[in-house]
Amino acid sequence: MSAPGLSDLSDRLDRVIEAGAAGQTAWLARLASFDSTRGKEGPCQAWLAGEFEQRGWNVDSFAISEVDIAGKPGASAVVDVDYDKAIQVVATAGTEGGKGRSLILQGHIDVVPTGAPELWERDPFTPVVKEGRMYGRGVNDMKVGVTAMVHALDALASLGYAPDAPVFVETVSEEECTGNGALATLERGYRADAAFIPESLEHKLLRAELGSVWFRARILGKPGHVMAFDAAANANLAAYEYVQDLIALTAEINVEAQEHPWFGHIDDPVKFSLGKIHGGDWLGCVPSWCEIECRLSVLPGQPLPEVRARVTERLNATADRLGTAHPEVTWIGFQADGHVFEPGTEAEAALARCHGEVMGNALESFSQTATSDTRQYDLYYGIPTLCYGGTGGGSHSPQEYTDLKSMKDTTRIIALFIADWCGLRPIKGKEEK
Numbered sequence: 001m002s003a004p005g006l007s008d009l010s011d012r013l014d015r016v017i018e019a020g021a022a023g024q025t026a027w028l029a030r031l032a033s034f035d036s037t038r039g040k041e042g043p044c045q046a047w048l049a050g051e052f053e054q055r056g057w058n059v060d061s062f063a064i065s066e067v068d069i070a071g072k073p074g075a076s077a078v079v080d081v082d083y084d085k086a087i088q089v090v091a092t093a094g095t096e097g098g099k100g101r102s103l104i105l106q107g108h109i110d111v112v113p114t115g116a117p118e119l120w121e122r123d124p125f126t127p128v129v130k131e132g133r134m135y136g137r138g139v140n141d142m143k144v145g146v147t148a149m150v151h152a153l154d155a156l157a158s159l160g161y162a163p164d165a166p167v168f169v170e171t172v173s174e175e176e177c178t179g180n181g182a183l184a185t186l187e188r189g190y191r192a193d194a195a196f197i198p199e200s201l202e203h204k205l206l207r208a209e210l211g212s213v214w215f216r217a218r219i220l221g222k223p224g225h226v227m228a229f230d231a232a233a234n235a236n237l238a239a240y241e242y243v244q245d246l247i248a249l250t251a252e253i254n255v256e257a258q259e260h261p262w263f264g265h266i267d268d269p270v271k272f273s274l275g276k277i278h279g280g281d282w283l284g285c286v287p288s289w290c291e292i293e294c295r296l297s298v299l300p301g302q303p304l305p306e307v308r309a310r311v312t313e314r315l316n317a318t319a320d321r322l323g324t325a326h327p328e329v330t331w332i333g334f335q336a337d338g339h340v341f342e343p344g345t346e347a348e349a350a351l352a353r354c355h356g357e358v359m360g361n362a363l364e365s366f367s368q369t370a371t372s373d374t375r376q377y378d379l380y381y382g383i384p385t386l387c388y389g390g391t392g393g394g395s396h397s398p399q400e401y402t403d404l405k406s407m408k409d410t411t412r413i414i415a416l417f418i419a420d421w422c423g424l425r426p427i428k429g430k431e432e433k
């Protein structure tokens, strides 16, 4: 059997993906029914491992604690988290020793916490389909991408084809806080000629992305009775001063960003977020301590040590102004570089062909003001990495949804990409007549 042309294969894939659409939607709903927030990934990963085994793929399921990632480029700080429970799954599909180029298909299954329950119209982990959209925590970011990459291989198999090279199907955690899940797969030895991460990106290619740093500042006041206090004495009130100064630092970095080759066209790309705050013990006492936990974006090219030094200097300057001790600063999660996926790779050319075939237009790229796992493969391990996927909205909010028509398009595009990048070989006895 000779290799099919792109157009012909695209039409046949369209038919099998359409025929399997209800099953694929049910599979996404099952995946999205797992509460796979940090520390709870295990049952979701066990279900996926079972699904992969049923497909005849060789499954490696392991905890991050089994891999030595400390001090490796791309490693992020971890505080108060049990990495024995941070399960990663890598399934090997495709053909060992085939003639094509190998590929990593990667998606994260960790989801962000649901937040205030009053803001949800429905249970976050009971996905609902309405007017061509599925709603629920994690459906768009990015369980739909995981569903598309698995069903892309299924669609090829139902046409009687297997990739003619190893394809590593990786479902990782820790994407939303460190990137250490992706790093653990790389350090465990899984490498390939290209990687593909189907994050929901409106059918555009990620050209550049920001990194981020997460930190905690422990602010001490000058405690006493509440009848005698000022802003510096009250650690909770002092926190406002620190936060205002960090917002001012962010504004300064955003002025510098106006000159950035990949982010200069975006207004204020660098975001500061005060994510958590807690302090004080007793209402009759001026609070003696307050801890703020914050996130700050990092531009591609900004060295992380420099960013951390600027944050620390600014916090110390606030303390000096208030006449209090310098706060203790701890780096508690993402220590992620910004990253640019340089134009001109063969992987991008292949994606452009497959995108054009399905979407009928030219592939566009864009600069994203958030962080993904892409840097782990592309920046630190030299694996050209495409971050590209379908349409949805409301990620990280109670309105999160994904578009099911777009899921089918993404599935077909990934299947075509596998054919283009890895080549195909017939599965014995399964050729479609």
Ligand SMILES: [Zn+2]
Pocket (backbone or CB within 6 Å): 108, 141, 142, 175, 199
């Ligand atoms: Zn994501």
